[in-house]
Every structure is written in structure tokens, then in C-alpha cells.
Amino acid sequence: MDGTSTVPDPLSPSVSPPTPPVPLTALLAREDLGLRQIAGPDAGESGAAVQWVHTSEMADPYPYLLGGELLLTAGVHISDPAGAGIYLDDYAARIVEAGGAALGFGVAPVHDTVPRALVNACDRHGLPLLEVPPRTTFSGVARAVWQLVAEARHAELRRVTEAQQGLATAAARPDPVPAVLRQLAARLGGWAVLYAPDGAVLHTAGTAPGSGVRQAVHDLSGVVRTAGRPGPVPASATDSVGGTRLTAYGLGGGEGFALGVAAEQREPGDHTITGVAVVLLSLLTGKHQGAADSVRSAALVRLLLGAAAGDVAPLLGGEEWIVVHARGDAGNDPVAHSVAASALAAALGSGLVDTDPDHNLVRLLLPADRPLTAQPGWTLGASAPAAPGDLPAADARADRALRRAEATRAPLVRHRETGIAALVAPAEAAAHARVLLAPLGGNTALTETLRTWLSLHGNWDRTATALGVHRNTVRQRITRCGALLGSDLDDPDVRMELWFALGSGH
Secondary structure, three states, rough: OOEEEEEEOOOOOOOOOOOOOEEEEHOOOOOOOOOEEEEEEHHHHHEEEEOOOEEEEOOHHHHHOOOOEEEOOOOOOOHHHHHHHHHHHHHHHHHHHHHEEEEEEEEEEEEEEEOHHHHHHHHHOOOEEEEEEEOOOHHHHHHHHHHHHHHHHHHHHHHHHHHHHHHHHHEEEEEEEEEEEEEEHHHHHOOOEEEEEOOOOEEEEEEOOHHHOOOOHHHHHHHHHHHOOOOOOEEEEEEEEOOOOEEEEEOOOOOOOOOEEEEEEOOOHHHHHHHHHHHHHHOOOOOOOOHHHHHHHHHHHHOOOOOHHHHHHHHHHOOOEEEEEEEEOOOOOHHHHHHHHHHHHHHOOOOOEEHHHHOOOEEEEEOOOOOOOOOOOOOEEHHHHHHHHHHHHHHHHHHHHHHEEEEEEEOEEEEOOOHHHHHHHHHHHHHHHHHHHHHHHHOHHHHHHHHHHHOOOOOOOOOOHHHHHHHHHHHHHHHHHHHHHHOOOHHHHHHHHHHHHHOOOO
């Protein structure tokens, strides 16, 4: 083994998988750039890759490099190429020490050719050196790298999304645990194994590695099985044997099961794919093994495959749930949205998730006793705890809570049934609301505008932001509401009564 590290949170929140680096060979293949490698290890054989581009004429760029850069220079800092051997040797060494991926040297207008001493230094330190022809600008090289990065990111997002769909489908099979393991092994191009709490092998999938690798995975599983970490986010441990990357995950629920994975190649999105498998296997190996729990697993799979929360409410039993509406920064791109939704579900410890990329919306169900906290990059609106039969109403309240959160720029807003609403019988409150609001004629635009405006204390700008309309539209609708209701909406008593009515099922 090359060393072991224990990582407590394998499913830590992230909007999407890390962006894969761009192979240097892909950049060299761009005929429009005309780049040529003249020193350093062959890009194809070494697998050199670039994450970003940085231009610098500093004599020592080390303090300004993060690692993974293609550093571009025109050699302004090289005053005497013929006598700069020692200086350029130190220069190349510092770039390698900082983690630079490659060096690009622009020919003209400062130097007619790449200094021979720089070529020798890059060969000596194993730094790929690219000659940038006079016709190619540094900004053109940077633009090409960003284009390749975007293409690689899109391809990785699509790969992860397809893997997630495959895992969800596998979880719906009659033999869900072996099916999920087979899908995981196939998607990672490796080996997956499920261990019982006592360390016995329950299921395996993929091509079994050598005995040394299998033993190392077994040892890692022991680390996470004995960690005893309860909760939705299990512990993990990583190691490597030769060129094989090993990872073990303790499955959530406190049952002591563990997942082991071995793969020779590790792609950026593999962490996200494995995270989805961990959530599914945690649910499938948890305490619920009876008939009622099999029904609940069916509800989980339906939600993973896109069913609406209300359609599966009868399958969720008698306990109370919280509906969460969430909107992140992934936009309405289906691939990015799906990846972000899965990451959020994993962070909240829920497999009950419904996605709506057209409106950049994610809906989740959480057990009422599970803690809900704000998540980086997300705006959340949560309902009060509700029984399965009341989930449609809770869904509407979560939607209103999300709108309020967006209008007030709060990361999390919870809807709470308190005050007068908690003292009046729901049927009586609903009857009163129908009579009071009847003059609005069931006009959804007017009703939602009035509800949002009241929730934001009559603030025109915030109401416009929450509804996505112009502030003048808000004024016109509120004026119309006042006229139809025959009420002075500036009167606090009127506002209080309307707010009560709007919260009673309308």
C-alpha cells in the first residue's frame, strides 16, 4: 500500500463533479494554434494535462501558480539567452515545483527562437515545453483551453447523469443490491464489493483484481465499518496499491455494511457516481426489510425516476415528512441540473428527490425528525411537517417558502403553522377563506401576488423579484385585489385577515 487516508464525508455538498483537465495532446492537435512540443516528456506517453492558462513574465512565477497551469511567456525576463543557462534551469525547476503542467514560449517579438538553454532545462526537469508561433496569440491559446475545458466538462456531466439514471433503474430491479453493484462496477470500469457488518463478502461485481488488492479493499472496509459513524453521511477511506485506486465507504444507517471499490483509472465524476450508489445501498441495506418497507423502497425509486411527490404519498406510511423546494445555480441545463440535484439529495441524506430542470427546481422529502440546514449554492424553502395525505398542501407551502427565501435572499426559509392558524380547525379556516377570497374569482396571478406581497410586508421590489415580474405589474395586481375585495390593503387588520385566509389552503 502507498498510504491510507480517512475522509469523513464522501458525499460533501458540491454542485457538480470537478471539471476534467484537458490533455495536452488535445491542445497540440488544434491546427489553428500551430503549437509544437520541443522539449520534455512526450505528451501522449506522459498523459500531461492542463487545467487552466496563466501568462507571466516574472523571473520567478512560483508564487503565482496554483498547479496544473499552462504557463505562457514571451521571454521578456530573459535578457541574455546565451548566458542564461543557470537562470533558466532554476526557472524550469521552480515551475515544476509549483505544479505547472507545461510551459508555452511565444516566438517573436522578443526572441526569434526558443532559447536552447530553456529547451535543455525543460528536458532535464521533465517539463513539457511548447513553441507558440508568431501568428498565435496568448489569448487565442487561453480561449482554446477554455473551449476544451467546457467540452470536457459537458462530456463528464453527461457521463455522470447517465450513470445516475442507470443506478436508479438498477435499484428498481427485483435484485436491487447486486444490480446496483453491477452498474457501479461497469460505470467505474472496476470492481465493487459489498461487505456485511462482520466483514463477510455479500456481493461482488466487475472483474476481480489480484489477491493483494482484494485484501487491501477488505482492510479499508474494516476501517469504515468500525468507525461507527451514524447519520446520512458515512465515513470513507482511500488507499492505492500500485496503479489501482481503492476506496471504501461505510453505508449510512448505522448497520455496519460497507462498500469497497477498486479501479485503475479515476475520473473526476467517479466520486459523484459512487456517492449516488452509496445513498442507494444505504437505503437498500438499512433496517427496513419488511413488506411495508419494501413499499417505501418502491416509493424511493419512483421519486428517483421522476414521479411527483403527491403520487407516491400513499406509499410513505404514517410518519410525517417535510417537503423542501430548492433552487441552485446550475440553471435549467438538464445535465448540470441532474448532477446538482443528486449532490443536494446526498448532502441532505435523502433519496426522495424530484427534479424539474425547466424551472431549475428540485423537490425533496425528508423525515420530519431529520435536521435541515442551509446548503452552499442553494436557496431552500421548507414546509412544516406533514402527514403523507397532506403532502400536496405541504408542497405548495414549500413553494411559497422558497419564493420568500429568494425575495429576502435568505438561504433557508421554513413555513410554520403557528398563531391563529394553529388554533382554528382546518375545515373552518378553509370555509372562511373561500368566502373572503371569492371576489378574486380564483385568479391565480392575483392570489399569488397578494400572498407574496403580504408575506414581504408590502415591499414592491421584493415582491417583483419573488414573482419574476416588473414592480409596476405588482402595483397593478395589488390595486386590482383591493378593488375586487372592497378592502383597504393598507389597514393592518385587513392584511392580517387576508394573510390568515391565504394560508388556509388558498
